[in-house]
Amino acid sequence: MSLLARSQWRYLWKHPWLLLISWLGVAVGVAGIVAMDLAIRSCERGFSLSQDSLTGKASHWLVAGEAGLPESFYTQLRLERGLRPSAPVVEGYLSLKTGQSFRVLGIDPLAEGPFRGQWLDDGKANSQMTTALTHPRTVALTAAEARRLGIDLNGKIPIEDGEPIVAGALLSGLKPNQEQALQGQLLCDISVAQELLHMEGRLSRIELILSEPEAASLQASLPTGYQLLAATTRSRSRQQMSNAFFLNLRALSMLSLLVGGLLIYNVIHFLVLQRRVWMGQLRILGVTGGEIRSQILAEAGWIGAWGSLLGCLLGISLARLLLPLLTRTINDLYYNLQVSQTYLSPASLLQGCLLGWGCSLLAAWWPAREAARTPPAQVLRRSLLEQGSRLWLSRLTRLAAVGLAASWLMLLLAENQLALNLVAMVGLMVSSASLTPALVLGAQRLCLRSLPRGGWMLLKLTLGGVERSLSRLGVALVAMTVALSAIISITVMVYSFRLSLIDWLGRTLSSDLYVGLANRQAAKGGQGLPPELVERVARLPQVEKQLRAKMTPVYYRQDGSGPFLTQLVAQDPDLGRLRFVVGPTPQKIGPGQALASEPFLRQHHLPVGTKLQLQSPSGPVTVELIAGFQDYASDSGYLMMDLEAYRQAFRDPGVTGLGVTVRGDTAEQVRAEILRWPDSRGLEVRSQKALRQLSVEIFEQTFQVTRLLQLLAVVVAGLGTLGAVAANQLERRREYALWTCLGLTSAERWRLRWGEAALCGLWAGLAAWPCGLLQAYAMVTFINRRAFGWSLEFHLDPWTLLATPFLGLLAATLAVLLAGSERNRPAEDLRQE
Template structure:
């Protein structure tokens, strides 16, 4: 076998290095994109989990209040329990870090963690730290623990300090205070955790700073060795709820799973289309070496050995492409981390940490993507290998060419399309992962590929209906017979571009539909001209209430027509669960982005609320449902009735809306956290903004609706930028595939062209014949790609996005872009065929006939 490889394969590779290189590059790009995306996702999750562990310490359990914050009395009661070895009370809040005087920026937010130094010392002596890692480390004495009036900062926070600064000024809004207060703290040691700006200080300072003396956010608990945590939790009073510490890495993984799965599958599509390019290259090599394969067959080389040699070629291409792809994928991921930082751009202060790529599990993913690369190359080599195995060597030596391909019956393709439609109707599994939808897309692609021969024959039949002399011309007859007999070969040569075109059409329609739906939603979500909120944060981390005097003064400013207050709050759907977002504002039922509305009986005792799709899908809040919920920091329950589903592209988590008067009635809270302002007719927005800023002061955030709209669309475009890039790579690989496939077919037909030349057809006639044939096959591929792409887009728009992200949208067809994609695919198919035919119609085509003599 080694000798045969040296005499048959190596000369072909040496004489045609470009095609072999193209096949290797196809595998390399597919593996690199898929592997790089996986490494990048893993690095982000690793960094987040590492930062979270550094901030939160390593408690056995985390204790929260069921209906509100914990108190110092809860801590004392907890410490009296014999099973508790150590308990660390924690205050966790956000405060405003004002910009330096004269700076253009408005400042930033600093996360503050308040800790008890003595609890930290006790936990450290017990061998299980319950605090962020400090430098110098806690080593059994209190010399480096948080001290009164001192804040320890991490690297992101220190990056914002002026050179040589020893104090840090923070601005907070204490409960019950009309104006914010500025607090100066001494800068202490370093915190070696957290990717965003973080400060650690004594819990007494934190309580005083935030106006929360006597209250706690949580208590990190360390139990005595041998204590059963689950059994101990059952002994707690109802006002407490305890659970193992949340794995923030797992939580982020769950939140981003849908995006990462979609991105990973799209990256794998480049490998999928690359496999078709490898197939086209090996088919071309097979066509060029068909006489040699026939000759060695006559000389005694078995069909099985010929089959193994072609598979070995595919394996060699796959091995080279896979190795290069793994290296390139690592480089791409490292470059992305270097460019965006270890948190992938979430915080500007984080540095690049390419070591994160090596700190995640690598062996299994590397082996998986290596196996995928090799499997794609072997699958691509299977068809040419079977072709060489099936040839009759004596007939091939007489110039009868390749055997006719076998096409699947049309009913198989129709059955696969029907199976795809059935799979798309399956519910999601594995935490919002639409496995059925992905299988449906694969089934639709397979069904479309199976129907290509039937489509080619259908288009060929149209040639028989051409008017006048064209119907009975020799070229039309040859084109009809050739297209009818070689429909299966057209399927193989167009497979790569068909898959790539279908995916490009599907992603183009999905992204266009999503963007158009987002623009329409923004029109509903941003009806006012200006939006205002406090830059300060309350004790719960939510925007601090605006001063009542400011709310009364702003509508009287020149250029302001009216103002609409809004209150952002939190709600627990059931006691002891995590809080969800609640927005109380004006509800104009004529302009709300309503998806479903309750038309049945209304509960007179319930308060009307509207929910988003995530609340409907995850929490079962269907229209008409009546439930009892709990406002955060309010002891009494409230009865709510779901009046409808609103479209909400601002979040993937559960959210509710209610009318502001209803909220104030059931809560007794009359504060306002945001304000929407409408300008008077003819008023300019910039002067009005400056007037609002002058009246409100510096501790506000103000933005125009146009700015918020532009920012939202910019975030959308940035989120899908990598998707568009991956789509372009897959399409380019598919176009290369059709070029190589058409070249293979043209070279295999050299003797046919020579015979037609001897029979009297001119070179120009043969080029017209090729143009006619290429138009048929290219048209079939473009139409099939368009139809498949539209079918896949329906799955993406109506199944994948609602199941993965809980975002529904209307289908929108970007006709101009779809036309450009179709024209590109058709031109590639026709142009490749004409270029390959021009080469095959040279003098070699005439001499090829003499080889039969």
């Protein structure tokens, strides 16, 4: 190691707290990105493996709506048309008494070889599967799932609807991918699945392996209402639902790294300032500017490399905490997903390391450049540095103003480009926060001018000290403002969303009781309530009105493209509870007409008047979209039809949910009566209050991931402020020592140091108000509408605004305690003066 390198590292080892803060800043920033990317990749991989277990090697699916296909049609395909390989499948969701939901996959073991033969490659697995698929009310599940349920081989699995089923096979010895693919699934024979799902004589689909000519020939000869779909159509449609959600989370995770980069810049800049005299002496002795620059970049690279490695380790641990939260959110909002193992993607870890290391080098480039270009004769003149900082501040302010205008213009113009909207949000955040040093300087001067000429000496010293330290504290103020403004913007957005949701629930939940399936995935799949129960509820003397609803998945085509998958809700007329935000307010939904939720219209960019072709068992049904209504139930959107028009078009008399209005105060009495009926097993009956509370709880769970990422950014910014203020006070030890010699007492010296640090934190907190509110307005007005299709009312949360300055004060106080841990030795501090 060269003499230059040894001298630089010796300085770092003399200030280990500065080195530690730098490492932690990079590590926490990288950890946020790695954790989120690992959690998202784990969910995507779990979804992909789960879909692979459903599709196997099939190229096409033959389906016929919610009612399914008759078994006789499968026989006809194999015997009369000779379509082999082909395999029947019965699929649905089953609720256990433990509250868990499992996907039931019924297969024919004699026909499964070409499709899912990989499950049976192992002899032991083959024997276990054979046992499970040849006994009544017997299923196969993985050994890991059995352990979670607390059952052994041939143990009883209690289900909500019917007698317990038998765990006839606990699949072990599977490959890791196979075991993860079967997570949350029960495998059984077709006859068992038909019994459990009440689909006797019916099939969910027929899987086929066809060439393109064979598929075209079969499609042309299918009966009315039958559809031949590519096997990946459903999985592709479902995965597209969560793409915007994942993109927003990835963008938010970058926030912590952005703040970490500002922290690295501030630390390297401070190290350069501390060693200006030493670097000038080296230049006089013959060390070139290029060698100085290379050594500074080497320091930053070393800090970034070790911080990135530590961040990857922290990210893996954090991903294990994020994965259950993310999985629960996907289950609540999009589709059923069971993932318990974190997938350690090498690409995610490499990406985190490169981002952390690259961000550190990029942040150190400007200080290294300045150190290399500064003439040795100017190094000893502190005034030149402060003059340079004033020039830097002027340029930064102009650049920030231009960036702010450009970012806002991009938000206005990038209507259908979500990625550009997120880039504009980052620009808006950084540009508005970069105005902080100029705002602080103006506020400091205004405060100094408002003070009387005589007295208030300590306060004047405090205000002047902050102004003189802007060259060292400017970047830390920007970093802290970025993090605090992110707190304000996200919190105000969530608060606005929460109040909008509560207002929407108050309008839409007009009934006293709601009856539906306890298994929400089964309800989304179209599984209905017992018809006798629906009629019995209507005949109860306490019931004043009953609103029936039917939810079912439906494929549709638009202008010849498709098929696409969405949800269709058919209900009795009740348009008064809807708020229409697109198109005219309709008085009723007529035949051949449909309403669309706002997310559906915005995400598919469909105007009112668009005609869609819905696939029904009786053939294509064309509907015209006549209006769009506000809805927060799903960010993927859905269609709404009149129930009677739906029944005529789809020939489906089923009902998946009831809204019951009772006479007087008899809601609990009616609820208890319904739950006493024998055919109410597997149902849930919720009051309006309970359903509203459940909706708000799901909403709060959805934003737990967001709050965790928000916390990471605050931690990084806190570390940055802590390091910057502590480093600034360390550099100014001689100045404090001089004031002590001039008569400043220890208590006054402490108040001076704390006041300067507190002002920095306070100014950052106050500057975060306009920055955060501007970002919150953009998120509520632009980002949410374009990413998820939701129109929100902007609501201000005053408690968040009051809290942010106190966070800045807290970080500043900790910095003073850190820098003030050494004893006060004025003589030593002034030794070189």
